[in-house]
Amino acid sequence: MATDSEPGQIVIPEGYxxxxxxxxxxxxxPENQAFLNPVxxxxxxxxxxxxxxxxxLLNEEKEAKWRRNQERRAKQAERGPKAKRVKTEDAAKAAAPVTENTQEIASENATESEVPQPAAGPSAKKQPEGAVxxxxxxxxxILEALSASGLRSIRxxxxxxxxxxxIANDLSHSAVEAMKRNVEINGLGGQDASNDEPSDKRTNGTAKPQLGKVRVSEADACALMYNHRADKSRVDVVDLxxxxxxxxxxDAAVQCVNDGGLLCVTCxxxxxxxxxxxxxxxxxxxxxxxVKAEYCHEAALRLxxxxxxxxxxxxGRYIQPLLSLSxxxxxxxxxRVFTVPNEVKKALSKTSTYYVCSGCQAFYEQPxxxxxxxxHQPSGNVNLHFKAHTGPPVPNKCLECNSPLHVAGPMWxxxxxxxxxxxxxxxxxxxxSNSYGTSARMKGMLTVAKEELGRPFYFTPSRIAGAFHCVCPSLDELASALLNAGHEVSRSHASAGSIKTTASYADVYDIMRCWIKNHxxxxxxIAPNSPAIHLLSKEPKTEANFKHHPKSVTSSSKVKILRYQSNPTPYWGPGKKAGSGPAPASGKRKRGGGDDDE
Known part of the structure; x- marks a missing residue:
């Protein structure tokens, strides 16, 4: 691979x-050896x-911890000779059992090496006394386990x-060759050892570590990640x-990421x-x-x-979801992945199965x-006890439309x-905004995700109206009725025209029955045995107010933003798996997308 003598100019080989x-x-x-999907x-x-x-965020946490350690050292230095005398007296108690407090201090000192420290060496010893x-x-x-062309790692x-x-890894030799070529043309390859940092234990131990900003590895992804599961060789980010x-x-990814590290996963x-x-x-x-329902894409995230x-x-680790998108x-x-055994126990209460109605798609949660x-009243300490949940939450048929139920889960x-x-x-x-080619869609998607309620699943007014065989209320009317009844509402990023709410399906159906009185x-x-007959046979328990609410989801912004993707090309999708044949011009089948939505 040759480059022009002029900086920034690249000689493109024939066919590339x-x-x-x-x-x-x-x-x-020219052939599809290292797959890249522009979509x-x-x-x-x-x-x-x-x-x-x-x-x-991680750097802020590390800095805060470093400053706490500096303050502790300063306090120890202020005590001077007195502290030394206390240390001598404590040495006689070295054989005593280790208490919880001493374990905490030991843990803090043990993890102190993880916090960035000033450069060590001869120059560090010559610093004047009292220097800041x-x-x-x-x-x-960052470890990208399946890199293909290396574009993501380079970025x-x-x-x-x-x-x-x-660390950019791939098992395919042709992909590795493509990565090396692309790393070089971006100026991220190896450098002279005298001008770079010392080698890191987190590189692949099967070969001499490379010293570039992007270090190419040709290995089985799982084997590579298992080689990094020791505490000192863990990485901070794993991208799958x-x-x-x-x-x-x-399994390999959750073991090789550092405490507080980040897992990025695509399926x-x-x-x-x-x-x-x-x-x-x-x-x-x-x-x-x-799940077989309109909210199946959110269920996919939860699975x-x-x-x-x-x-x-x-x-002994637990996860903290930061952002989950369909x-x-x-x-x-x-x-994020953390190592706190007591928090692991709480995962049981964050896992549920669901009974999903085959008729109206109402769901019933079973944690x-x-x-x-x-x-504990004298001390104020909180003791947690973990118990199995009672159930089931519903009999063998839907309480609303009397249709059979299907089991889904367990899921998050x-x-x-x-x-x-x-x-x-x-x-x-x-x-x-100028740094990202898709910034418009990013802003729209993140705006919806930021406002999205944390409770599971969503519905669309058209699907609810279809269950009742009635005229569909507008998004604003249904959202306003829920808000006026004291419930919270939001949109869902996973579907255009969707609503998430703290109300139960019974509450939503009561509002629909009030709507039907005027429509x-x-x-x-309607067929006599239709689920709609069961839905319509009940009287609403409360009177719904469809008057426009100021917090209605359809008036959340006066600026039109792109929340849901339009089809980028005539035929698009996941594309064809990388192989030896020629690459397709686009994805292998047409996929439907959302629309530009206010």
Missing amino acids: TLHTENTARVLLP QEFNRDLSVACIRTWSE VQYQPYKSV YAKEVPLVKYV DPYGTAAPFI TDLAILATVNYPEKCFSNYGGVP VLHTLSTSASRY IDFYVRVFV LGRVIENV SGPIHDTAFVGKVLDHVEAS PVRTDK
């Missing part, structure tokens, strides 16, 4: 094409923004400031973006996650059964989060566990977004 995305440039071969630019833009925001010690920002190590290295280096399911890589197998065509395959991959949670729990033909989740808090039932984190990502995107339904046109 130069693809530019933001700050990165990659050469694509996934939104995925890559969103990943850069989330990793950048997370790295700044400056905090050195913490830089993260991470160039666009995330607090990155030490990126496979063709199809990420399930085979999750494109929505034919398994978001339909009931292959429940046995969904169970084998994700440990749960999918993936359930898999991450159960995999992490095996190793996008086009795939799902993408960003979660697997519950947490009981007992407060806790929040799928961290509102504070999403707000920080949104602020970053708004301040750096009568011709029951003579």
